[in-house]
Each structure stands twice: as C-alpha cells, then as structure tokens.
Amino acid sequence: MTSLPDAKLYIDGVLRGAEGGKTFDVISPWTGEPVGKAADASAADVEAAIAAARRAFDETDWSTNVEKRVALVTKLRALFEANKERLSDLARNEAGAAWGAVGRAHVDMALDGWDDYLKVFPEVRWEKDYGSRHGYGFETVRKAVYEPVGVVGAITPWNVPLYVNVGKVVAALLAGCTLILKPAPNTPGMGAIFGELAKEAGFPPGVINVVFGADPAxxxxxxxxxxxxxxxxxxxxxxxxxxIMEQGAASLKRVFLELGGKSAKIVLDDAPNFAMEVAQAMLVFHAGQGCAVQSRLLVPKSRYEEAKGILKHAYGSFGDNWGVFDDPKHIMGPVVSKRQMERVLSYIELGKEEGATLLAGGKARPDKGGGYFIEPTCFGDVTNDMRIAQEEIFGPVLVVIPFEDDNDAIRIANESAYGLSGGVSSGDLDRAMNVAKRIRSGSISVNGGMCIAGDLPFGGYKASGVGREWGLEGIEEFLETKLIAWRAA
Known part of the structure; x- marks a missing residue:
C-alpha cells in the first residue's frame, strides 16, 4: 500500500501547513489504517484563503485577461498529465477506487473533461448586441456583457474527487473567477495537488486556494x-x-448544487437483448458510490421472474472478482469509510425489514481486508414506496421494481424526490424517446447512449440540484450578465 505525501494547504500562493501545525490522518478505505497526513485548517486559515481570493479578484487582471487564463489553465492541464501516476495513487488510496476504475471516472474521464472545457471555451459569449430601441423621443443602444461572478467557494465530495474538482475549478478559472477549493476530509490530497501544481504552473497568488480539515463542516x-x-x-x-441554500440566503449568495440521485433504468419488454440489459444493471462500479448511478432497475411485470433469475446468475458469475487492490481487472473496491459502510449495511437490514428479498450479497466482507468491504447486493420484490427504493444508499445496492406498462414505468421513475439521471432500453427508438422525454431528470441514456461527458451539461431536477456543470453551460454558471444601454448621438 502506497504511503501518500502530506497534503498541504495552498493559500495566497504559498504551500503550507495549518495554523499551529495541526494535522489529521488520511485513512485508507482498503485497510482502515492511516495512509498519509493532511493539514488541519483552522478558521484563521480559511479566513486567509477567502481574503486572498477576494484580493486576487478585485486587485489583479485575472478577471479580464482571458489570454493569461487560458495559457495557465492549459499549462496546469499538462502538469496533471505528467502526474497521472500520482493521481492514480490518490484515487486508490484516498477514495478507495479499484484499479480498473482509475482509468474511467476517477482519472482519465476527469482529464478528458478538462480537455472538453478548453475545447468549448472559445464558444463562450462575452457580449450580446440587443440593437437599438426608440423611446421617450430618443434612440437607445443596448448591449449585454458577461463577466465573472467573482470569488467562488468550491466544496467537493469524496466519491470521484478529481472529476468533481476539475468540473468546478477549471470552469471557474476559465470564466475569470478566483476560488477556494474545499475538498472532503477523506480525500484532501486530491485537492492539495491543485495547489501544488498551480504553484508550479505560476498562477498568481490568491487565484487558487485550497483548504481542508478534519472537521467536514x-x-x-x-x-x-x-x-x-x-x-x-x-x-x-x-x-x-x-x-447551504439556507445559510447562503443571508448574503443572497448564488449557489450551484449537484446533489443526490435515485436514478431508474427502465428495460422495456421489447429490449433487443433483455438478458444483457438486465445483467448490466448490476451496481458494482466503484461500489455504487456515484450520484448518477442507476440504482433502481424497472422491468416489466410480465418478465419480472425472468429478470430476477438473470440477476441471480449475473451476480453469481461476478462472484469474488472485486476488492483486490492490485488487480487491474477489478472495478469495485471498498466503500470510502467505516461510517459509510455502517450506513449501507443499515439500509440492507432495512430492506429485509421492509419485505424485500435478497437476490444477492447483503453482507460485509472482512475477509477482504481491514477496510470497508460490502458485497455487491441486489433486492427483488421491491415496491417503489420502500425506503430502499426512495432514499439514496450510495453503495453497491440495486433494487428491482416491476411495472405494468410504459405509463406505469414513467410514473415509478418520477415518483422520487430526485431527478438526476436514468436510462431507457427498447428495440423501438421512438418508444424509448417518448419514455425518456417524460422522465423528469437532468440526463437520460437511451439504449446505452453516453449522456454524461465533459462537453455536455450535467445536473438535476428536483432534489438533485440547481444549475449545470460541465460543457459550455458549466462555464456560464460562473458568469454574471450586465446590461449596458447608452443614448445614441
């Protein structure tokens, strides 16, 4: 097991420890033991970071010098490429990523998304001409200009930390904002590396600041x-x-929120390869720790018993092909922490109490090591009003729900507080598209189409959030609109 370098704060262009030299242990999800140390920021450290970001926005040319921004963000991207091995170590040792998952959502997809931001950035519109209008006896010329919103606080989670950090940091920097990145306590190193490499790239002091601590709040x-x-x-x-919305209201702060999900995958009765579509719904990648995972599988009532049989076989075939740190074929490792393991196991017990039937898994696996291992788990005989069907478990737990017809499938999919992602499979594209359009969700995959990529807007309806990340829209989230009108000569 790799020992990670100490994670340091980055404030006003200086890499440093926390006030008083305080640190906290970074715990490996694989072993449950310390794998590194991180600076434990105090309130004074955070105050210094906010002051630095404010000063850099108000007193430097960062917000107006587009050429400088693009050059430095591009240079920083090259430094991240040169440090891919370290990024892999951080993803595996902090977030518990299996080796086979690193080349997907954890590192490669994050860096591809960075490239997508650079590709779409030239499409950002900085001005819009509204023409002239006659009124009150004279002519007025109108123009909108789009400006960076200012200082950004980027608060990120532990599940796919590099991907989410890139989604916020790169968009904010390209838009002309300055920022304070605050990663989760479980994954401080994947935030600290932004400070280290920003310093190496030559970013002006205060443009990027990174703070973290043992206290998550x-x-x-x-x-x-x-x-x-x-x-x-x-x-x-x-x-x-x-x-965050409640506390931000006092200062009428703008908020972008990408929140939870309980997304549904609907397999219609005419899916050309029904067995494959059902089997591929197994929730195993990164132990199900993704906000957009499809954790509810909806299948026709007429084929429900068939679907349960397919899943029993699929989970049985998957077997113990997970949870080995140095196996490059494995895509599932532990959950991130003891707290998360206990939470997921409590939902599994709840599912049994609610009357659902365990089709596979359901147990902790201490034989895998001293970390936080839970078997891939699947529940059948689930109704959509059960808590395991309504609440985000954020672990390797799939629930399977029957539906009567297309309208019933849409009803079940929409009877959720969430609306982040989802999927529909059918042999009839028009039928699948009709279902997809009626699901209240921010992104929908039809017949396996990739609905999440760095050049596409991502976000949710309802309790899944406010605003969009990634793509052109992700950069525009960090812009303000100013309308200027002047009296024609």
Whole structure:
C-alpha cells in the first residue's frame, strides 16, 4: 500500500501547513489504517484563503485577461498529465477506487473533461448586441456583457474527487473567477495537488486556494456564510445542499448544487437483448458510490421472474472478482469509510425489514481486508414506496421494481424526490424517446447512449440540484450578465 505525501494547504500562493501545525490522518478505505497526513485548517486559515481570493479578484487582471487564463489553465492541464501516476495513487488510496476504475471516472474521464472545457471555451459569449430601441423621443443602444461572478467557494465530495474538482475549478478559472477549493476530509490530497501544481504552473497568488480539515463542516460553512464569497458550487448530499441554500440566503449568495440521485433504468419488454440489459444493471462500479448511478432497475411485470433469475446468475458469475487492490481487472473496491459502510449495511437490514428479498450479497466482507468491504447486493420484490427504493444508499445496492406498462414505468421513475439521471432500453427508438422525454431528470441514456461527458451539461431536477456543470453551460454558471444601454448621438 502506497504511503501518500502530506497534503498541504495552498493559500495566497504559498504551500503550507495549518495554523499551529495541526494535522489529521488520511485513512485508507482498503485497510482502515492511516495512509498519509493532511493539514488541519483552522478558521484563521480559511479566513486567509477567502481574503486572498477576494484580493486576487478585485486587485489583479485575472478577471479580464482571458489570454493569461487560458495559457495557465492549459499549462496546469499538462502538469496533471505528467502526474497521472500520482493521481492514480490518490484515487486508490484516498477514495478507495479499484484499479480498473482509475482509468474511467476517477482519472482519465476527469482529464478528458478538462480537455472538453478548453475545447468549448472559445464558444463562450462575452457580449450580446440587443440593437437599438426608440423611446421617450430618443434612440437607445443596448448591449449585454458577461463577466465573472467573482470569488467562488468550491466544496467537493469524496466519491470521484478529481472529476468533481476539475468540473468546478477549471470552469471557474476559465470564466475569470478566483476560488477556494474545499475538498472532503477523506480525500484532501486530491485537492492539495491543485495547489501544488498551480504553484508550479505560476498562477498568481490568491487565484487558487485550497483548504481542508478534519472537521467536514468548518471551512464549508465559513465559505457559505462569508459575503466576500460570491458563489458556492457544491457537490454532495441533498441534506447538506439544503443547508447551504439556507445559510447562503443571508448574503443572497448564488449557489450551484449537484446533489443526490435515485436514478431508474427502465428495460422495456421489447429490449433487443433483455438478458444483457438486465445483467448490466448490476451496481458494482466503484461500489455504487456515484450520484448518477442507476440504482433502481424497472422491468416489466410480465418478465419480472425472468429478470430476477438473470440477476441471480449475473451476480453469481461476478462472484469474488472485486476488492483486490492490485488487480487491474477489478472495478469495485471498498466503500470510502467505516461510517459509510455502517450506513449501507443499515439500509440492507432495512430492506429485509421492509419485505424485500435478497437476490444477492447483503453482507460485509472482512475477509477482504481491514477496510470497508460490502458485497455487491441486489433486492427483488421491491415496491417503489420502500425506503430502499426512495432514499439514496450510495453503495453497491440495486433494487428491482416491476411495472405494468410504459405509463406505469414513467410514473415509478418520477415518483422520487430526485431527478438526476436514468436510462431507457427498447428495440423501438421512438418508444424509448417518448419514455425518456417524460422522465423528469437532468440526463437520460437511451439504449446505452453516453449522456454524461465533459462537453455536455450535467445536473438535476428536483432534489438533485440547481444549475449545470460541465460543457459550455458549466462555464456560464460562473458568469454574471450586465446590461449596458447608452443614448445614441
């Protein structure tokens, strides 16, 4: 097991420890043991970061010098490429990523998304001509200009930390904002590396700041409550997102929230390869720790018993091909922490109490090591009103729900507080598209289409959030609209 370098704060262009030299242990999800140390930021450290970001926005040319921004963001991208091995170590040792998952969502997809931001950036519109209008006896010429919103507080989670950090940091920098990145306590190193490489790239002091600590709330609440921070971009649980909206209201702070999900995959009766579509719904990648995972599988009632049989076989075939740290074929490792393991196991017990039937898994696996291992788990005989069908478990737990017809499938999919993603499979594209259009969700995959990519907007309806990340829209989230009108000569 790799020993990670100490994670340091980055404030006003200086890599440093926390006030008083305080640190906390970074715990490996694979072993349950310390794998590194991180600076434990104090309120004074966070205050210094906010002040630095405010000063860099107000007193330097960062917000107006587009050429400088693009050059430095491009240089920083090259440095991340040169440090891919370290990024892999961080993803595996901090977030518990299996080796086979690193080349997908954890590292490669994150860096591909960075490239997508650079590709779409030239499409950002900085001005819009509204023409002239006659009124009150004279002619007025009107123009909108689009400007960076200011200082951004970027609060990020532990599940795919590099991907989410890139989604916020790169968009904010390209838009001309300065920022304070606050990663989760479980994954401080994947935030600290932004400070280290920004310093190497030559970013002006204060443009990027990185703070983290053992207390998951201290730095985040300071960012949300401070009027010098103009925008909060948060990815995490819906409960915390609601608290951010409440606390940000005092300063009428703009918030972007990418929150939870309980997405449905609907396999219609005419799916050309029904067995494959059902089997591929197994929730195993990164132990199900993704906000957009399709954790509800909806299948026709007429083929429900068939679907349960397919899943029993699929999970049985998957077997013990997971949870080995150095196996490059494995895509599932542990969940991130003891707390998360206990939470997921409590939902599994709840599912049994609610009357659902375990088709596969359901147990902790201490034989895999000292970390936080839970078997791939699947419940049948589930109704959509059960808590395991309505609440985000954020673990390797799939629930299978029957439906009568297309309208019933749409009803079940929409009877959720969430609306982040989903999928539809059918041999009739028009039928699948009709179902997809009626599902209230921010992104829908039809017949396996990739609905999540760095050049596409991503976000949710309802309790899944506010705003969009990635793509052109992801950069525009960090812009303000100013309308200028002048009297024609």
């Amino acid at each position: 201290l730095a985040g609440e300071m960012l949300v409550q401070d009027p010098r921070v103009d925008l909060i971009s948060f990815t995490g649980s819906t409960g915390v997102g609601k608290r």
